[in-house]
Amino acid sequence: MISNDKYWKINLKYLIILLSIWFLVSFGFGILFVDTLNQIKIKGFKLGFWFAQQGAIYVFVVLIFVYVFLMNKLDKKFKEKN
């Protein structure tokens, strides 16, 4: 048995983790730490610039699909146990 409360707490835990990554790659790597990351160069890209115009967007896509995967698993467990 998974209580509604437990289900919600697990969901919130996922949200906090995923949104921290979301914040880190965009506000963090893309803006706040951009100058530091720009010291690193991969091929023609300065890393900070790359995160701001490419990397953050790829991470966003991955984050949503990870959330889909986690929640589908959680939903399945919830329905089996209840």
Added chain:
Amino acid sequence: MDLQFWIWTAVGISFSIYIGIAIWSRASSTSEFYVAGTGVSPIANGMATAADWMSAASFISMAGLISFMGYDGSVYLMGWTGGYVLLALLLAPYLRKFGKFTVPDFIGDRYYSNLARAVAVFCALIVSFTYIAGQMRGVGVVFSRYLEVDINTGVYIGMAIVLFYAVLGGMKGITYTQVAQYCVLIFAYMLPAIFISFMMTGNIIPQIGFGSEGQDGVYLLDKLDGLHRELGFTEYTSGDKSTLDLLFMMSALMVGTAGLPHVIVRFFTVKKVSDARKSAGWALLFIAVLYTTAPAVAVFSRTNFIQTVNNQIYSNLPEWFDKWESTGLIKFDDKNEDGIVKYVSDSSLNELTVDADIMTLANPEIAQLPNWVIGIMAAGALAAALSTAAGLLLVISSSVSHDLIKRIINPSVSEKNELIAARISAFGAVIMAGYFGINPPGFVAATVALAFGLAAASFFPAIVLGIFYKRMNKEGVISGMIVGILLMLFYMTKFKFGWFGGGTQSDWWFGISPEGFGTVAMMTNFLISFIVSKYTKAPPANISKLVEDIRTPSMDES
């Protein structure tokens, strides 16, 4: 073949497809009209959302915007995509679980108040109208640029098409035309981008190409930074906006994206909660294809442009320069009368004025692509403008027929009459949108970007609190929404149209631009909501049950 022939063919074929789909997917019930009968597959909904989302501005202006802003343009790229993470994680699944038709539906029911519903309708109408006027104008502009007809004629043709499939098909018709429109617009965007990337770097993937070396063995971005330094511009890969303003702008765009009613409502159309999450993922993936290509196109065309025109003899410039000069998108003013084009940062020496749109529009010509590619580009730009206009139209019409008439004014209205009301209000909305398209109020262009601030200031806090904070009551949310949207309206009219005494950049509060102010207005909304709800009555017990129900999966859903 003649260029006009290809353009008319591509536009004609794509329009016939949209009309065919509209006839095939007529709506016969209010549920089909508002939410496509909740039977849309996650991938189809992802494509429809992507088309709904990407407007004429994304298609035509974004690459240009970034090519002129360089690194600073990144906030638009991250802002307009990062919002989908918020949408998928914080809003879409719960609103789908709630399972009604519109955003004001949720706000009215969750906050057990028709006043809250009415405030939500008011906000939805303001946000959608600021947005749609720009779209109809965009349709007219695309027509006039590609097909050499008058802008107003273009608006009329666009109105007729949208009218046909929105009024006939409602959300069902709009959804499946948007799927087709996504395919047209993404093909049209990628084709020239791939060609140019190959031409300049030998790599067919633009996303990788713009980090590669050009034909002379120098990294493209290094070369562009060098050119910028030489001409006195800020380096392309660094910006000149303040970090604080960048942070606020980006968060306003993200939160605003997640709070736009025409985007949210798309997630009411899928079958179940897990599909709502999944289709948000697909939507972002489909959007990311264009949004990661745009910065590459920006770099290619800016490098190309500077190299082709700067310090060149005017009479030797390629043919496309001439052609776009005649449309007024490029202006050359030979200040020192030496017959050589000077493109520099210093405005007293600069002789060239360039409209940002040129960076996308002239691409096929710069890359010397065949005429049929230009035909497809025209169809793609129209697909982008029409799909967004149709989505907004539906929000406006359902706000009137469902939220106002059915839920507030006359709850006993029959399904059949509600459907008629929905069609009439869609018709009315097209006429109004067309009117604004033909007589654009001076502020249209300035306010489209601000629609995000308005959505951030009003809807986002109300919905998120409704899901994540059970104790939030109607008093709190109503005051929060009203203060939030009025504050945002005040700030944008003050600094954009000079009302309330106006002001310049130096008068901005905390140095935050009107585009970034949505974040401040949103925070104010949250704060007011909390404070007011602390001192007023807790919501009734059945609301607590409603929230509980939104949060947990239903057992019968497979």
